Amino acid sequence: MSTVSLRTIPIARPDLGEEEAAAARRAILSGWITQGPEVAAFEDAFAAYVGAEHACAVSNCTAALHLALHALGVGPGDEVITVSHSFIATTNAIRYCGAVPVFVDIDPRTYNMDPSLIEREITARTRAILPVHQMGLPCEILPILEVAARHQLPVVEDAACAIGSEIRVRQDWERVGKPHGLVACFSFHPRKILTTGDGGMLTTDDPELDRKFRTLRQHGMSISDATRHAATSVVFEEYPELGFNYRMTDIQAAVGRVQLQRLPALLSRRAELAERYTTKIEGIQGLIPPHVPAHVRTNYQSYAVQVTDSYPVGRDQLMQRLLECGISTRRGIMNAHQEEAHKEIPHGGLAHSQFARDRVILLPLFAGMTTEEVDRVVEALTP
Ligand SMILES: *Cc1c(COP(=O)(O)O)cnc(C)c1O
Numbered sequence: 001m002s003t004v005s006l007r008t009i010p011i012a013r014p015d016l017g018e019e020e021a022a023a024a025r026r027a028i029l030s031g032w033i034t035q036g037p038e039v040a041a042f043e044d045a046f047a048a049y050v051g052a053e054h055a056c057a058v059s060n061c062t063a064a065l066h067l068a069l070h071a072l073g074v075g076p077g078d079e080v081i082t083v084s085h086s087f088i089a090t091t092n093a094i095r096y097c098g099a100v101p102v103f104v105d106i107d108p109r110t111y112n113m114d115p116s117l118i119e120r121e122i123t124a125r126t127r128a129i130l131p132v133h134q135m136g137l138p139c140e141i142l143p144i145l146e147v148a149a150r151h152q153l154p155v156v157e158d159a160a161c162a163i164g165s166e167i168r169v170r171q172d173w174e175r176v177g178k179p180h181g182l183v184a185c186f187s188f189h190p191r192k193i194l195t196t197g198d199g200g201m202l203t204t205d206d207p208e209l210d211r212k213f214r215t216l217r218q219h220g221m222s223i224s225d226a227t228r229h230a231a232t233s234v235v236f237e238e239y240p241e242l243g244f245n246y247r248m249t250d251i252q253a254a255v256g257r258v259q260l261q262r263l264p265a266l267l268s269r270r271a272e273l274a275e276r277y278t279t280k281i282e283g284i285q286g287l288i289p290p291h292v293p294a295h296v297r298t299n300y301q302s303y304a305v306q307v308t309d310s311y312p313v314g315r316d317q318l319m320q321r322l323l324e325c326g327i328s329t330r331r332g333i334m335n336a337h338q339e340e341a342h343k344e345i346p347h348g349g350l351a352h353s354q355f356a357r358d359r360v361i362l363l364p365l366f367a368g369m370t371t372e373e374v375d376r377v378v379e380a381l382t383p
Contacts, residue, residue: 023255036225039057054207062092068185069128070096122147131157138165158185167295193266267299269367270365277363286308300365
């Protein structure tokens with residue numbers, strides 16, 4: 001009897017190759033390995049790609065979110081309206097400022113912030129709104145901006161997962177990060193589509209904010225390394241305010257530049273695989289594939305399927321069954337308010353957030369995946 005051993009299908013796999021390795025090597029041998037020319041070039045290319053005036057590279061997206069809120073003056077006792085239904089970093093960044101996250105529930109179809117729930121949460125202490133483009137699916141940013149404008153509140157977009165995703169604004173398609181709010185924050189962790197190992201980026205059209213980000217990421221230093229390096233007379237730096245070390249290295253940025261060039265191909269391959277999933281999953285009783293509204297385009301950073309009561313087994317049993325078939329999955333997005341670290345935060349009803357955490361399964365999806373592998377997953381999902 002022969003046993004067929006099937007390759008395990010991971011939930012995601014970073015798409016890095018010889019080109020990225022060569023870029024890292026070039027940076028290592030260049031003599032300038034942090035926040036230097038590679039970082040500057042990556043920032044320029046990134047700003048051009050998303051359509052922003054400025055892009056500032058940092059060490060990760062959590063740092064980017066913290067920097068954005070800090071630069072906007074969010075501090076102890078302030079409130080920031082956000083979703084609990086997100087990776088924990090969204091809430092952590094608010095807490096780093098000493099501020100209080102105010103959670104609103106999600107739309108059960110898109111898993112994104114429900115804009116109709118924001119206004120009732122605004123108080124005299126509200127300092128910002130922090131929506132998330134969850135799993136790469138753009139949130140309802142235009143209605144969110146309308147509420148924000150009525151109350152003169154800045155909007156910081158958690159775009160950690162949303163590189164390459166698009167929003168239709170009147171007749172035009174615009175990329176997330178243009179930005180539509182005041183600032184957008186991206187992640188380059190290996191679970192995201194474009195990776196630099198770790199890394200993050202802030203985009204804004206506001207030159208004053210961009211300048212603040214650049215100072216704050218570099219210990220609050222009054223002049224940049226590049227300025228000192230190029231100076232023809234001796235200069236001494238000053239530290240007028242408390243800053244952080246949130247730098248990105250040139251090794252990371254060199255990898256990021258290659259990844260950015262390869263991004264269109266990575267995105268179209270993901271879309272192809274996701275569409276194959278959706279067509280087949282639509283035919284399976286009890287499973288609901290991702291809902292993509294007509295006015296957005298998602299990059300499918302995660303492919304989320306809801307397991308309803310009419311499916312023969314529960315979500316957790318399904319995950320176990322897939323694992324036994326060599327298919328790695330994850331539960332739906334977590335909720336910060338259900339974690340020990342944040343259980344003290346008061347909140348209203350978050351029923352849709354809780355439902356989504358417990359009923360959604362994330363399926364494997366990465367550019368290097370084969371159509372046969374998608375079909376293998378679909379077969380394992382078919383009762
Ligand atoms: C991944 C992620 C982050 C954190 O990004 P890091 O680069 O790992 O700090 C923040 N928010 C969301 C929604 C994420 O998915």
